[in-house]
Amino acid sequence: MPTAPAAPMPATPLAPAALRHERRARARAETRQRICDAAMRLFVEEGFEQTSMRRIADAVGYTPGALYAYFEDKDEILYALLETGFTCLREAMQGTSSLPPRERLLRVGEIYLRFAIENPHFYELMFIMSNTKQRIQEQEHWQVGIETYEFLRSAVRAGMDAGVIPRGDAEAVSFALWSNVHGIASLLLRGRTVMIPDESLPALVTEAYRWLLHAAMTHEQRRPSARPGTRRSPRRRGP
Numbered sequence: 001m002p003t004a005p006a007a008p009m010p011a012t013p014l015a016p017a018a019l020r021h022e023r024r025a026r027a028r029a030e031t032r033q034r035i036c037d038a039a040m041r042l043f044v045e046e047g048f049e050q051t052s053m054r055r056i057a058d059a060v061g062y063t064p065g066a067l068y069a070y071f072e073d074k075d076e077i078l079y080a081l082l083e084t085g086f087t088c089l090r091e092a093m094q095g096t097s098s099l100p101p102r103e104r105l106l107r108v109g110e111i112y113l114r115f116a117i118e119n120p121h122f123y124e125l126m127f128i129m130s131n132t133k134q135r136i137q138e139q140e141h142w143q144v145g146i147e148t149y150e151f152l153r154s155a156v157r158a159g160m161d162a163g164v165i166p167r168g169d170a171e172a173v174s175f176a177l178w179s180n181v182h183g184i185a186s187l188l189l190r191g192r193t194v195m196i197p198d199e200s201l202p203a204l205v206t207e208a209y210r211w212l213l214h215a216a217m218t219h220e221q222r223r224p225s226a227r228p229g230t231r232r233s234p235r236r237r238g239p
Contacts, residue, residue: 032070034060036084039077044121048078048131078125079135085122086144089115093151101162102217104155109181109209116185117205123189127182152178165216180212 038059042051053074057067071077092115096107116123125132136142153174159165165173184205187193193201 028070032080035062035067035070036077036081039074040081040121040125043078043081043129044124048074048129075131075135078132081122081125082132082135083144085119085126086148088119088122089126090144090148090151093148096151096155101155101158101164105159105164105177105213106210108152108155109177109213110206112178112181113185113205113209117188120189123185128186128189149174149178165213177212181209184208 035056039051039056042055042059046055051074053067053071054064056074056077057064060067071080089112092111093108096104096111099107116127136145153170156165156174156177157170160167160170160173188201188205196204
């Protein structure tokens with residue numbers, strides 16, 4: 001008895017519109033990332049002013065016209081890189097909020113320095129290149145930058161409240177600590193530490209920041225305080 005022919009396989013249905021949209025969005029994000037990666041190298045190696053959109057397009061194998069479908073100009077690429085860098089730094093600092101005040105202050109500075117050393121190109125764009133200033137100033141509220149800096153400010157306020165560091169203007173103290181770690185990072189990244197043996201630098205970087213904090217902490221701990229229930233006798237005048 002002859003066997004019946006097999007039923008034809010149903011045609012594969014088209015992917016739902018939502019799935020197609022997700023794939024397009026993912027492909028676009030991946031292309032933007034490739035463009036940003038190429039631009040990062042060129043900005044750092046050749047300089048922002050010397051890097052053109054055509055040069056970036058050549059680096060990723062695109063025509064300049066195709067590149068403009070993803071970014072309106074190189075300033076927008078630079079700002080996208082800036083946002084990525086600050087987002088990574090902010091995420092690295094998120095775990096510090098639950099630490100005790102003393103450890104919190106130490107960790108914020110150490111994370112900042114480690115980020116600079118491990119991501120020198122990002123650090124260059126975020127804190128050294130001047131071309132990013134205009135785009136930041138154009139933002140009504142530069143959320144990611146403010147949130148990142150707030151980790152340091154809140155750590156300073158918590159340290160003061162706990163008596164870990166001397167009380168003072170929290171803004172001024174935060175800026176002083178930031179200036180310190182930025183100076184260390186800039187010296188390292190610009191190769192200005194040739195007088196120090198390379199093998200000594202990793203420990204020296206960490207110890208420099210720790211020393212600054214410990215100096216402030218020690219000063220607070222050694223401040224003389226009046227014993228309860230005692231009053232200084234007034235100085236007698238005359239014979």
